[in-house]
Amino acid sequence: DAKTTQPNSMESNEEEPVHLPCNHSTISGTDYIHWYRQLPSQGPEYVIHGLTSNVNNRMASLAIAEDRKSSTLILHRATLRDAAVYYCILRQQITYSGNTGKLIFGQGTTLQVKP
């Protein structure tokens, strides 16, 4: 299983943008880059995912390097509710032959948001 590397922790000020980096130098051509976050006392929740192109949704943006060996999750305006552990995950393409798309979590980045 391909691995990801993230900083252990980051700090941000409220209403400022946050860039959460992730390195995944062993990514394979069919691995999708997923981001989940886990708020205190809750299960993880999906944030965003992408394959090659940058992606935007209502929660965040995902910027993927051209060689796909790194990516950055961008929260455009951090709020106190965004304080959580953010996980960068490489997920295999789901197939009938056996790839289940299981999520392999690392340690994640703990994001602190200061008012």
Added chain:
Amino acid sequence: DAGVTQSPTHLIKTRGQQVTLRCSPKSGHDTVSWYQQALGQGPQFIFQYYEEEERQRGNFPDRFSGHQFPNYSSELNVNALLLGDSALYLCASSSFRDRASYEQYFGPGTRLTVT
């Protein structure tokens, strides 16, 4: 629309005992994955069930077993409990038929304490 539900919320067991945890997937989902999250760590994949069969298994001993019912709900059973089994057990549901969605929806988890 109810999301993923898990029961019980908390559980205290003694070493050597057996435990059963339950999960009901999000409406419309047919696949259930189980994860174990030790304190301060990211979740670890235990196994996934689809069409009432175990499709893939993580690095967990045979003491961990599961079942999926025709209504897609699932159980996780752990036999001969060890102190190291103390953790938050997370259930995640997804749709294999709608593989393009890729999201896994997590429940709030069951906190198991083994004494």
